[in-house]
Amino acid sequence: MLLAGAGAAMTMVVATLIERKRNGGALAPAEWRELITAYTADQVPDYQMSALLMAIYFRGLSPEELAALTDAMLESGDRLDLGRRTVPAVDKHSTGGVGDKTSLLLAPMLAACGLMVPMMSGRGLGHTGGTLDKLESIPGFRTDLRLREAEDQVRRIGCALIGQTPEIAPADKRLYALRDVTATVESIPLIAASIMSKKLAEGVDGLVLDVKTGSGAFLPDPEMARTLAETMIGLGEARGCRTVALLTAMDRPLGRAAGNALEVEEAIEGLQGRGPDDLMELTYALGAEMLLVAGAAADRRDAQRKLGHVIESGAALDRLRAIIEAQGGNPAVVDDPGALPQAPVERIWEAPVAGIVSRVEPRRIGRAIMALGGGRMKVDDAIDPAVGFVITARPGDLVARGQPLATIHARDDSGARAAAQALAEAIVIGEPAAPLPLISHRITRDGVEPL
């Protein structure tokens, strides 16, 4: 043990590790392993870890260090055990955005295609939404399954939609909470290690990453987004998990609905074959990659055909119904959107001038949802699942003055008024529109392919 010894001696050893990282050096794999083990066992104080995290923010991690840190975080907990299985397991991860409900479609679709989808998601934070919050807008739906429950459900019905269980990567859970309050979230190696330690704990054979770029993305800069994708692909592939990334647009919301229950409703429409074009295009593209990394489709054309089939046959919608039922939710929401929480105030928002819609700013929309009570600043804030927007205007649309462009769903009149003001800032009319391509690049272990 490098970190053996009583408190004071270990404190000094950890200080020398921090100093080495601060000076641009590297920690050895055994040092990462023992440091994370000791931290998880409460033998390294948060104040040393946060100084190290800030040093990592400035100095980065070598590929060897990143691998060691990720493994140490993964091994700090348990893994999903899907048993001896004849079908591959697969998952998808998105770096987060506004209106992104693809997980709600893909999990039942891929399960209906015969794959196992042990999907562990997060909560919304800041301007971005979170799959767990959306699911919890379904009355009764439980996302806090324990590891063994989730395993059972995946074996039974092919899919579970859960949060990070206490058994999975506890070191990541503690580090994430610490990063959140010490301004050390925005570090590519720390983001990659956090995501991949959890995804690898799911025990999946394949993983598809939806890495957002553009003004509403967590990392707006496309170069950083690409670096993050390549970093995560390297980690996954080195551990026997086929990993592919798509770089996709988050310079406008995805689909029309933004807000928890509203997005569930739109996802159900998508599974019924009547989702918005951009949402369905991205869902099919990600779904095809999931089938391909799982080796469950001959080629992209075959993959698209299989995905189309589970939608048209109703098999995907049935699978969503089964998942909701298994996790304690009211499956009636699948056939009756009125069973989802409804906001008491609904207001149509109309174009104030005629012209071309140049921008629909996702950050502004996301912050407006928070102001309506539908998002959170801190992980333990309560949220109102019913509020949000349905925005039909897309960048490039030609609109007339007074044309309805959005519906506001609010708790009360004053919330609706503030939301209308936010829309007036978010929806820019009159300048030329230059939206990003919905899917710009495909990245694999072999390189970057423009699409």
Place this chain on the structure above:
Amino acid sequence: MLLAGAGAAMTMVVATLIERKRNGGALAPAEWRELITAYTADQVPDYQMSALLMAIYFRGLSPEELAALTDAMLESGDRLDLGRRTVPAVDKHSTGGVGDKTSLLLAPMLAACGLMVPMMSGRGLGHTGGTLDKLESIPGFRTDLRLREAEDQVRRIGCALIGQTPEIAPADKRLYALRDVTATVESIPLIAASIMSKKLAEGVDGLVLDVKTGSGAFLPDPEMARTLAETMIGLGEARGCRTVALLTAMDRPLGRAAGNALEVEEAIEGLQGRGPDDLMELTYALGAEMLLVAGAAADRRDAQRKLGHVIESGAALDRLRAIIEAQGGNPAVVDDPGALPQAPVERIWEAPVAGIVSRVEPRRIGRAIMALGGGRMKVDDAIDPAVGFVITARPGDLVARGQPLATIHARDDSGARAAAQALAEAIVIGEPAAPLPLISHRITRDGVEPL
């Protein structure tokens, strides 16, 4: 209050301050003041402060931020109140080295010249010695005076030699302990704020800084040493404290003795007019600057004359006797070095080859003292006051094979053997010697003057 509100709200505000500093921005003076106030009141957790300290390590502080942080640390505690006085108060600070016992000479010398010297010192840490440890090798000597005791003693006999009292800059005390275990010590603005918040709390009119350069210095790089000096001068002068710095050599030990009781003995010899040349030259140079910043000498020549007088008359030695008596120590050590702790094992160390002494490496000597038990790795380590070295060899000396170059003072034979091995590494014979000039530059608010 910017930081008003309950725990969670303040946590988020502090996170945005850390983020701003991390991104290269500046905190406003009111933000520094409230942050330090809240930290001192245990309302900001150490893990946020350590992340901020690491961000400061990488991003630095603007002059306005540094001033605000220093003032906030100063105002976190009390100040020495020397009453209505007709004589100026003055102090000296050294950035630390091996064999540097100038404080033990200067405090009684300047007090004997009629000035007030409220001298607050530190403990040795790492390879450098500390004035408090040296003083505590005098049997009975107390350095842990409370603020009011120290004030009384300065008013009575012109001088007190104490550690940082609990009343002085408590924010600095906590921040220093945190920096020590989070690898955030080596930051020029943090060093400057820490030193100056304490020195300004002494309420002195003038301050002389002995900033060491060379391989044994805390900041070996002369450019960094100069920047630190200029930074501290700026802080002092802006607060009405005349501040001057000398850049001095720490590429070899100062004087001959290195080790706590051995250095007290050499300081007493210095006050008796028979100290080693380099120690006396630096002591006179620093003492002259102290008289000049206090306005207590017409010019450097007058200052040197006054210093010479208090040595020759025995007034300085008498003043040391009075200080020791006032602080509970045995004043017999002044006349009888045998009253100081004596190491049981003494060994002469001889030149293994003939040639020119090219280097006497202070870091190696300092670490050897630690290995003998005379230094500390952590602030609460106990030390053996008697051990150490008396090294007569100086860089540039021509020595014969077998010539005695040093005496080892050790607890036992095995310690003496290890110390002999350390000397064989520290004292390099045979390459050309290129020692740094003892005093290379004088720095004032008006600029840098080569000497």
